[in-house]
Amino acid sequence: MQPTTYNAKAYSAASPTSGLASTKINRRDPTDRDVRIEILFCGICHSDLHSVRNEWSEFMATNYPIVPGHEILGRVTKVGSAVTKYKPGDLVAVGCMVDSDGTCAHCKAGLEQFCPNMILTFNSPDKHLGSVTYGGYSESIVVDERFVLRVPSNLNAAAAAPLLCAGITTYSPMHHWGVTNGKKVGVVGLGGLGSFDFILDAVSADHDINAYINLLGVNGNLTLVGAPAKPLGVAAFSLIGRRRSLSGSMIGGIPETQEMLDFCGAHNITADVEVIPIQKVNEAYERLLKSDVKYRFSIDMASLKSE
Ligand SMILES: [Zn+2]
Ligand SMILES: [Zn+2]
Numbered sequence: 001m002q003p004t005t006y007n008a009k010a011y012s013a014a015s016p017t018s019g020l021a022s023t024k025i026n027r028r029d030p031t032d033r034d035v036r037i038e039i040l041f042c043g044i045c046h047s048d049l050h051s052v053r054n055e056w057s058e059f060m061a062t063n064y065p066i067v068p069g070h071e072i073l074g075r076v077t078k079v080g081s082a083v084t085k086y087k088p089g090d091l092v093a094v095g096c097m098v099d100s101d102g103t104c105a106h107c108k109a110g111l112e113q114f115c116p117n118m119i120l121t122f123n124s125p126d127k128h129l130g131s132v133t134y135g136g137y138s139e140s141i142v143v144d145e146r147f148v149l150r151v152p153s154n155l156n157a158a159a160a161a162p163l164l165c166a167g168i169t170t171y172s173p174m175h176h177w178g179v180t181n182g183k184k185v186g187v188v189g190l191g192g193l194g195s196f197d198f199i200l201d202a203v204s205a206d207h208d209i210n211a212y213i214n215l216l217g218v219n220g221n222l223t224l225v226g227a228p229a230k231p232l233g234v235a236a237f238s239l240i241g242r243r244r245s246l247s248g249s250m251i252g253g254i255p256e257t258q259e260m261l262d263f264c265g266a267h268n269i270t271a272d273v274e275v276i277p278i279q280k281v282n283e284a285y286e287r288l289l290k291s292d293v294k295y296r297f298s299i300d301m302a303s304l305k306s307e
Pocket of ligand 1: 045046047048070096165166
């Protein structure tokens with residue numbers, strides 16, 4: 001049975017060139033296991049821009065209109081009758097995924113990002129309403145409680161939003177490759193010298209990856225988290241001489257995302273952000289393209305109220 005719906009204010013793009021503009025979208029009323037969240041802040045991720053402009057059409061064509069946003073921070077306003085983990089008033093977050101089958105081996109291992117039936121927060125099929133999922137550039141969102149995360153109350157909400165994509169994307173591979181105290185870690189873009197144990201490559205443009213692989217020590221690993229559209233050329237000699245490895249990583253599962261948020265809470269870690277009203281989102285995209293930005297953008301959703 002199709003659930004009942006309500007209207008929510010949002011910002012959407014009608015085409016790759018239209019830019020984002022104010023609109024109203026349909027959200028389902030919470031079903032038994034759903035949590036309705038009033039969105040306080042939503043980070044701007046580069047994938048928002050790629051998707052809005054349909055730049056990943058080969059891998060993931062954009063369905064228009066699109067409402068992007070998958071770094072969502074907000075407060076619970078309503079819960080379904082079977083929800084056990086959350087209650088109205090809780091500070092919560094939603095990242096890149098909003099659903100999965102829950103039954104496959106990956107889901108059972110808490111690695112929902114690899115589930116063949118994983119549903120992204122925006123531009124994925126919406127099984128409830130038959131349309132596509134709409135993301136966090138909106139005043140509210142309704143999500144299955146399995147994909148809702150708890151936010152430590154000491155964290156600043158605007159600055160915690162980017163943890164939901166950028167944060168887990170960097171945390172998960174470091175965890176997987178055993179980065180602990182005493183390891184030398186390089187992050188491409190920040191530079192560094194000699195003998196690294198682990199390099200995190202977040203560059204999403206074409207670049208000479210061999211220059212970075214050659215900075216790794218014996219058994220060193222370079223993990224790609226950026227997604228350049230063109231294939232990268234890897235010199236075999238860069239890898240074989242020192243048993244180096246090259247790998248990729250994409251966000252993280254729900255248990256690991258919660259672990260990352262709790263870790264950030266315990267150590268008071270958030271992102272450096274530039275808070276903007278939603279009305280400046282198109283300008284923010286232009287600045288991203290010109291690299292005219294020092295910090296990650298976090299959209300203050302209170303600005304949607306005046307639309
Ligand atoms: Zn992202
Ligand atoms: Zn699954």
